[in-house]
Amino acid sequence: MTELEDREEQGGGEAGAQAREAFARTVLQSRPRLAFTAEDLVLGGRRRVRRRRLAAVVGSTASVAVVAVAATAFAGGGGRSGAVVVAPAASVTTTVTTSPSGNPSRPLTDDERTLAEKKLAAAVFAEVLGKLDPGMKHLTYTPAPHASVAFAPNTGVCTEKLKVQVSYGFDAIWTADGKNPFPRPKDATSPFIQVDIQVYAPGLGGDQFAGTHDWGPITRTRLPDGSVVQTASAADGRRLQTVRTMGNGQEIVFSVIDDSVNGGGAWGAQSLPTNPFPFTAAQLSGIVSAVSLPLPFADGFQPRTTCVP
Amino acid sequence: MRASAEAGYKEYVTARSYALWHTAFLMCGDAHQAEDVVQTALLKLYVAWHRVERAENRDAYVRRVLVRCVIDEKRRGWRRERAVPSVPDVVAPEGPDIGERDAVLQALARLAPRQRATLVLRFWEDLSVEQTADLLGCSPGTVRSQTARGLATLRGILLDQQATASGRVEKG
Numbered sequence: 109m110t111e112l113e114d115r116e117e118q119g120g121g122e123a124g125a126q127a128r129e130a131f132a133r134t135v136l137q138s139r140p141r142l143a144f145t146a147e148d149l150v151l152g153g154r155r156r157v158r159r160r161r162l163a164a165v166v167g168s169t170a171s172v173a174v175v176a177v178a179a180t181a182f183a184g185g186g187g188r189s190g191a192v193v194v195a196p197a198a199s200v201t202t203t204v205t206t207s208p209s210g211n212p213s214r215p216l217t218d219d220e221r222t223l224a225e226k227k228l229a230a231a232v233f234a235e236v237l238g239k240l241d242p243g244m245k246h247l248t249y250t251p252a253p254h255a256s257v258a259f260a261p262n263t264g265v266c267t268e269k270l271k272v273q274v275s276y277g278f279d280a281i282w283t284a285d286g287k288n289p290f291p292r293p294k295d296a297t298s299p300f301i302q303v304d305i306q307v308y309a310p311g312l313g314g315d316q317f318a319g320t321h322d323w324g325p326i327t328r329t330r331l332p333d334g335s336v337v338q339t340a341s342a343a344d345g346r347r348l349q350t351v352r353t354m355g356n357g358q359e360i361v362f363s364v365i366d367d368s369v370n371g372g373g374a375w376g377a378q379s380l381p382t383n384p385f386p387f388t389a390a391q392l393s394g395i396v397s398a399v400s401l402p403l404p405f406a407d408g409f410q411p412r413t414t415c416v417p
Numbered sequence: 418m419r420a421s422a423e424a425g426y427k428e429y430v431t432a433r434s435y436a437l438w439h440t441a442f443l444m445c446g447d448a449h450q451a452e453d454v455v456q457t458a459l460l461k462l463y464v465a466w467h468r469v470e471r472a473e474n475r476d477a478y479v480r481r482v483l484v485r486c487v488i489d490e491k492r493r494g495w496r497r498e499r500a501v502p503s504v505p506d507v508v509a510p511e512g513p514d515i516g517e518r519d520a521v522l523q524a525l526a527r528l529a530p531r532q533r534a535t536l537v538l539r540f541w542e543d544l545s546v547e548q549t550a551d552l553l554g555c556s557p558g559t560v561r562s563q564t565a566r567g568l569a570t571l572r573g574i575l576l577d578q579q580a581t582a583s584g585r586v587e588k589g
Contacts, residue, residue, distance in 0.1 A: 123568040146427035153463025
């Protein structure tokens, strides 16, 4: 190798200088405004930390489940001819349908059950959002691509390493005029409210009031079916959340957040507050308390997941 | 994370976001993708913040995640996108010369992702051969050869572009 070639590879030669000069030409005089702020990243980071903790819990729970299933199969023979192993509660998702071959006891395939779970979630979302905005005059949302049902769940929360679907979720936007504020110029300040609903698998929801926000007093109500509804507000009532925990540990989490409390950053300028703020903690609590539809994840079935957070 | 640590994290993000974005932008050539990967890298940094207390470790950590994200995105060959009914107007960026800037970006786009990352780390981030090798997970020898080939290719493309622009394309 010549000395010249060696110098070029080390970056000290003429070509290296040209590369430095070329890169310098790409610098903009005015810095582009990035769509995120340090605040956004802190909030996102906190969520990520929470998910990692959740994944650890799911991992240990999954291990226990595997051992339990193996033990059951070992003791009772297991096999495809047997009933579904985990079935602590009745659920429409496991209802057996007549197979094309005429076998009335054919269990649903995992894909069929996964679709049934999504439909259950969609029905819950439709019920809750229909009560929040009767007539759907204010809520807008982006339908999931290739969705075969209305209110098809987004991916919700999942853990990628374990491919476990932790929850199904749905996001919508509430505006006074019912117009979707997106796509949104970075200097737009028109008010809007984020609406989010999640249905968590038994035991995987965790404490939804822990950590991130300065929640006020949490009201707690036990319903006749044994489920418990907890509701709290933050940011002067512009952030509301209600959580209904069922007897088997399933959770419905329903929240509304006026974007003005996020302080801007995620989408650009800080949004103006929605005045008057149209929701109350009691209203959200009442809606979630009234949900009587069967929930997904009821019988311990783990749906197939593409797990793209 | 403790409040004091979180304040330190915010300070770091505020101070370094743009520089990191520019590095990512040079590596991938797409402003939005660059923003995505910087955001991903900084989120991962949040989780690892307690492990990377020293400032130089933070930069190294973020660069490592950045490089991995860019190369992974390139390998994947597609990006998650959300359809919107209309595309918002975008103001042309201000700069010394948009034509020159585009020429450099187009030239970079014709390099292989790892070669491109090598050049950006060596001549934009001014990292040594050894530091670059460590970040890319390869030997210093590979970095040297990638550097030499990348520089030769980049130089050739830029010269071609200049010749084409001035209408002095020589045949043969």
